[in-house]
Amino acid sequence: MKRFIFRFGLFFFLLYGWLSSSDAVVDRIVAVVNQEIITLSEVDKLIGPFQEEIQTKDRLERQERVREVYRKVLDRLIEEKLIDQEVKRSGVKITSKEIEGAVEEVKRQNGIGQEDLEKLLLKEGLTLETYKKEIEKRLQRMKLINWNLKVETKSGEKELKDFYQKNIDKYRSNEVYRPCQIFFLVPKEATQEEIREIRKRCQGVLERIKKGEDFGKMALLYSQDTSAKDRGDLGYFKKGELLPDLEKEALRLQVGEVSGTIRTSLGFHILKLLDRKGGNPPCEEVKERVRVDYYEKEREKALQQFLSTLKEKAVIEIKL
Secondary structure, three states: OOOOEEEEOOEEEEOOOOOOOOOOOOOOEEEEEOOEEEEHHHHHHOOHHHHHHHOOOOHHHHHHHHHHHHHHHHHHHHHHHHHHHHHHHHOOOOOHHHHHHHHHHHHHHHOOOHHHHHHHHHHOOOOHHHHHHHHHHHHHHHHHHHHHOOOOOOOOHHHHHHHHHHOHHHHOEEEEEEEEEEEEEOOOOOOHHHHHHHHHHHHHHHHHHHOOOOHHHHHHHHOOOHHHHHOOEOOOEEOOOOOHHHHHHHHHOOOOOEOOOEEOOOEEEEEEEEEEEEEOOOHHHHHHHHHHHHHHHHHHHHHHHHHHHHHHHOOEEEOO
16 A cells, blocks of 8 residues: 655655554553653554564564664654644644645645545545644644744855765765675574674674774684685675665775674674775765755754754653
């Protein structure tokens, strides 16, 4: 089934289609925000999109990841509660014309008509009126945020060039990168105790590297990959050719930098980025992209400042 995605500049709100956690939940209060409560069931309803972050065979690691995800979702709900409270205090109003316009935009983006929309809503257990009330609430939030965000839309050449230099990797084209690795295999039949022991060995090697020992020598001695004979050198890769978890970490590294311990379905890895090649277009060629990205970054900073101000004035009690 198609998901409806509402786009408003910097913000992307999934209006429904959340997956529920498979774990049974006994409802209870997990936070009080200015005397308004947030329940565990509210948090649980929003866990679905984070299921991939939770998946791991290690029971203790999974428990820690679950705690992190629940806290992340709770933080979001607290922020939404604070915004909704501010909406009430400020008397933000949304017209029926704005709501209808938003509904039309959802239909346009998803290539569906009114009848299709109502059928999809029905499958989700929603009526059109309930859906419109949800849209109204989100439009109120956006209007309040836009009222309070003070972002300078005109940026000077210096600001844009500085932003481009700090984020130059984002504008690279035809990029290739050359990682090397130290790999510790986790057999499919490994017990939790054996997995912890393998992780410990991997962490021990990483600590030795941090203290100055040569990465290539450590790969030669300890890596359980065929690249060990080449001191861990994996050669050059284009984007999309390496395991996603490894590529994400490799592209985050600066040349010469060493990663932390990375867990994949195969085992534990330590990466070092040996080289990176790719075209860096002149700032002038990507100036409009840079300008949009710079403005979005400034909006994000302003939003976080606004939320911080709301939190400072609020009385928040967390019980999770």
